[in-house]
Amino acid sequence: MAYSEKVVDHYSNPRNVGSLDKKDEGVGTGIVGAPECGDVMKLQVKVSGEGVIEDAKFKTFGCGSAIASSSLATEWLKGKTVDEAQEIKNTQIVEELNLPPVKIHCSVLAEDAIKAALNDYREKQGIPVVGDAKSAV
Amino acid sequence: MSIKFPIYMDYQATTPMDSRVLEEMVPYFTDTFGNSASRNHSYGWEAEKAVDDARERLANVIGADPREIIFTSGATESDNMALKGVAEMYKTKGKHIITSMIEHKAIIDSAKRLETWGFDVTYLMPGEDGITSTQMVEEAITDETILVSIMTANNEIGVINPIREIGQLCRAHKIIFHTDATQGYGKVPLDVNEDFIDLLSMTGHKIYGPKGVGALYVRRRKPRVRLAALIDGGGHERGMRSGTLNVSGIVGFGKAAQICHEEMEEEGIRLTNMRDKFKATMMESLEEVYVNGHETKRLPGNINLSFPYVEGESLIMGLKDVAVSSGSACTSASLEPSYVLKAMGRGDELAHSSIRFGFGRFTTQEEIDFVAEKTVDVVNRMREMSPLYEMVKEGIDLSKVEWAHH
Numbered sequence: 001m002a003y004s005e006k007v008v009d010h011y012s013n014p015r016n017v018g019s020l021d022k023k024d025e026g027v028g029t030g031i032v033g034a035p036e037c038g039d040v041m042k043l044q045v046k047v048s049g050e051g052v053i054e055d056a057k058f059k060t061f062g063c064g065s066a067i068a069s070s071s072l073a074t075e076w077l078k079g080k081t082v083d084e085a086q087e088i089k090n091t092q093i094v095e096e097l098n099l100p101p102v103k104i105h106c107s108v109l110a111e112d113a114i115k116a117a118l119n120d121y122r123e124k125q126g127i128p129v130v131g132d133a134k135s136a137v
Numbered sequence: 138m139s140i141k142f143p144i145y146m147d148y149q150a151t152t153p154m155d156s157r158v159l160e161e162m163v164p165y166f167t168d169t170f171g172n173s174a175s176r177n178h179s180y181g182w183e184a185e186k187a188v189d190d191a192r193e194r195l196a197n198v199i200g201a202d203p204r205e206i207i208f209t210s211g212a213t214e215s216d217n218m219a220l221k222g223v224a225e226m227y228k229t230k231g232k233h234i235i236t237s238m239i240e241h242k243a244i245i246d247s248a249k250r251l252e253t254w255g256f257d258v259t260y261l262m263p264g265e266d267g268i269t270s271t272q273m274v275e276e277a278i279t280d281e282t283i284l285v286s287i288m289t290a291n292n293e294i295g296v297i298n299p300i301r302e303i304g305q306l307c308r309a310h311k312i313i314f315h316t317d318a319t320q321g322y323g324k325v326p327l328d329v330n331e332d333f334i335d336l337l338s339m340t341g342h343k344i345y346g347p348k349g350v351g352a353l354y355v356r357r358r359k360p361r362v363r364l365a366a367l368i369d370g371g372g373h374e375r376g377m378r379s380g381t382l383n384v385s386g387i388v389g390f391g392k393a394a395q396i397c398h399e400e401m402e403e404e405g406i407r408l409t410n411m412r413d414k415f416k417a418t419m420m421e422s423l424e425e426v427y428v429n430g431h432e433t434k435r436l437p438g439n440i441n442l443s444f445p446y447v448e449g450e451s452l453i454m455g456l457k458d459v460a461v462s463s464g465s466a467c468t469s470a471s472l473e474p475s476y477v478l479k480a481m482g483r484g485d486e487l488a489h490s491s492i493r494f495g496f497g498r499f500t501t502q503e504e505i506d507f508v509a510e511k512t513v514d515v516v517n518r519m520r521e522m523s524p525l526y527e528m529v530k531e532g533i534d535l536s537k538v539e540w541a542h543h
Contacts, residue, residue: 003454011454017522034540035525036485038448038474042524059524063450067522116541136541 003064004098010068015075018057020044028121031136032112038062039106041070043113045077045085047121053077053085058113065103069093069110077114082121086130088114142458144504148343148438148497149292149320150462154389155345155498161392162347165385173382174373184384191391195352198398199318199337200328207353207374208382212319214367215338215353216243216286218378219315222364223284223336224251227313231281237261237269238480240288244317248286257281267296267430267481271303278306284313289321293477293493294430295439297325304333313362319343323397324405324436329354335362341386345498346393350386353378408437408496415494415505416440422513429478429491438496443487446526447519452492455515459508462493 003011019042022029026047033040039062046055056074060067072093077085093099093107115133122129145153165187173188175181192203209215224234236248238260248258259277263269269287278285285307290297300316307314315336318327322339329337340351355377356362370379397404419426419442429441444452449463474488483491492512496505520526528535 008454011451014522019527031524032541034542035489035535037542038485038489040524040540042527059522059527061446061523061525062448064454066448067451112541134541137539 006097007064007068007099010071010097011064014058014067014071016055016057016071016078017059019059020046020055020057025124026121028117028119028124029135030113030116030118030120030133032116032133033062033109035061039066039109041066041109041113043070043073043110043117045117045121047082051081051083053080053082062106062109063103065097065099066106066109068097069099069106070113072096073110073114082118085114085118140501140504140507143460144458144508146459146461146494146496146500146504146508148495148500149295149436149493150495151342151348152345152497153499154347155393155396157396158346158389158392162385162389165388169384171384173384174371184382187388188382188384191387191394194391194395194398195339196354198323198327198394199334199354200330201354202357204375205329205354205357207355207377208387209351209353209378210349210383211342211351212241212317212338212340213243213351215340215351216241216317217247218353218364218367219336219338220244220247220251220284220286221367222377223313223315223362224254224256225365226363227283228256231279231283233257233259233279233281234284234286235259235261235274235277235282236286237263237288239263239267239269239291239293239477240286241292241317241319244286244288261287262480265482266434267291267294267477268434269298269303271299271306274303275306278310278312282310282312284315286315286317289316289318289327290325290436291430291477292320293475294441294481295320295435296430297321297434297436300327300334301332307335308333311360320436320439323394323401324438326401329356335360341390341393344393344397347386347389350383350390352390404498405437408500411496411500411502411505412437412440415496415509416442418509419512422509423516427487429481429483429487438500439493441491441493443483443491444516444519445487445490446523446529447516448489449491451519452490452512452515455519456492456508456511459511461495463491 020027029044031042042059044057045053056077058070060070090107090111116135119129171180171184173184192206196203261273304314313335317338323344335356337354342348373379427443478488
């Protein structure tokens with residue numbers, strides 16, 4: 001199984017690995033996936049007072065494509081508003097990383113992670129959540 | 138000494154051919170190229186002699202008579218022959234077969250096919266150490282049982298089953314005992330008489346011989362085992378397996394067997410030491426490393442380790458200069474984690490985090506040291522990136538988490 005160059009790049013030089021303070025009011029945390037499935041992604045966003053994502057961090061337990069999908073997600077999140085981030089689709093990730101069919105689910109999980117993180121932020125802010133994406137408890 | 142990259146550590150998948158084997162095979166392509174079934178001229182006679190020599194060398198490894206060695210295209214075919222051939226021949230005596238859940242697919246899929254043909258199959262679940270015990274077999278035996286098939290050593294986790302005891306049990310019950318010895322032949326001592334074996338599958342490419350050739354040992358006496366042939370056409374191999382013999386492959390197979398017979402003990406000691414040293418390094422350098430399968434009842438050249446909180450495919454990606462394999466679902470085309478590790482009750486998470494390291498004849502200590510260091514590096518790096526590791530470090534009990542997944 002040969003990986004696309006971009007997947008290898010994200011794997012070898014992952015962007016934004018790490019953690020934000022999940023107790024911070026401006027931080028939204030999304031943890032999706034399950035160990036039994038071989039994929040768990042934790043994605044966090046720090047949202048400014050104006051509703052713009054200033055920082056994003058990730059940690060992933062999963063294959064190269066899963067790591068690349070979540071790494072890419074953090075890159076794309078920075079600078080977007082919460083509403084703009086809501087529009088990120090897994091198909092965009094698939095295209096950017098050239099994911100083969102068998103790895104598409106990695107991009108779906110990344111989209112879930114984004115939405116779960118955004119909903120976590122919304123809950124903290126008392127804003128209605130969007131959709132049913134939620135985080136592990 | 139320079140290392141050749143990528144370092145090959147997948148010796149259970151296949152082995153490079155020993156140059157002595159290749160040398161032995163060469164004349165049989167263009168010089169002694171005859172069909173060993175040609176009765177009327179020296180081309181045929183010479184080929185036949187070469188085949189018979191190989192038969193003898195193969196038989197010697199397991200204490201068999203050369204006439205009991207039937208050549209096939211490989212262990213998969215041998216497994217098919219053993220199961221389907223016995224089932225067909227003895228079906229009036231009974232229709233129950235016992236095997237294990239962690240056999241190679243050649244056994245499991247053959248057994249599944251027999252089920253569609255009206256046979257009952259019991260698939261024994263191994264213990265947590267991966268071993269199928271004599272007691273498990275005994276509890277499954279019924280009046281209808283005609284065959285027990287238990288592998289000598291498992292290809293994924295390397296554990297060795299109690300073949301002699303199982304064989305003895307089957308002999309006492311007059312049940313035919315087959316063992317798939319693909320991974321064990323030439324690597325651990327086996328004797329068809331002392332171990333009460335009636336049928337045994339073996340293949341060339343796991344013992345530094347060529348791919349595409351294997352054999353089935355079929356007992357001639359006490360008791361005589363008969364098989365219905367799967368392949369018809371000319372009656373070769375005592376009517377059990379028709380088809381022109383792969384003379385050059387067989388010559389190579391025989392030479393490979395001879396080398397194993399002579400070097401098995403010494404090689405076993407060397408590999409066991411290297412493996413144990415590798416394991417010790419892993420355990421000392423990393424927190425939480427698990428050996429999958431029994432600690433000591435295992436092949437000299439195999440160790441299957443799980444590294445919790447790190448997924449296998451991402452680990453392999455980091456070990457890009459090393460050729461290993463993983464029980465992770467991601468590395469199987471079907472996204473299912475290794476059925477072997479699952480059957481052991483390992484839990485899917487540990488299956489996802491497993492790597493099989495397979496050493497062999499040409500593995501050097503330098504290579505092992507390199508791989509050990511690299512693996513420790515990559516595991517640590519992946520753990521830094523792992524949300525599971527982070528949660529564990531925070532004191533969270535992962536088994537109590539409600540995961541959000543589809």
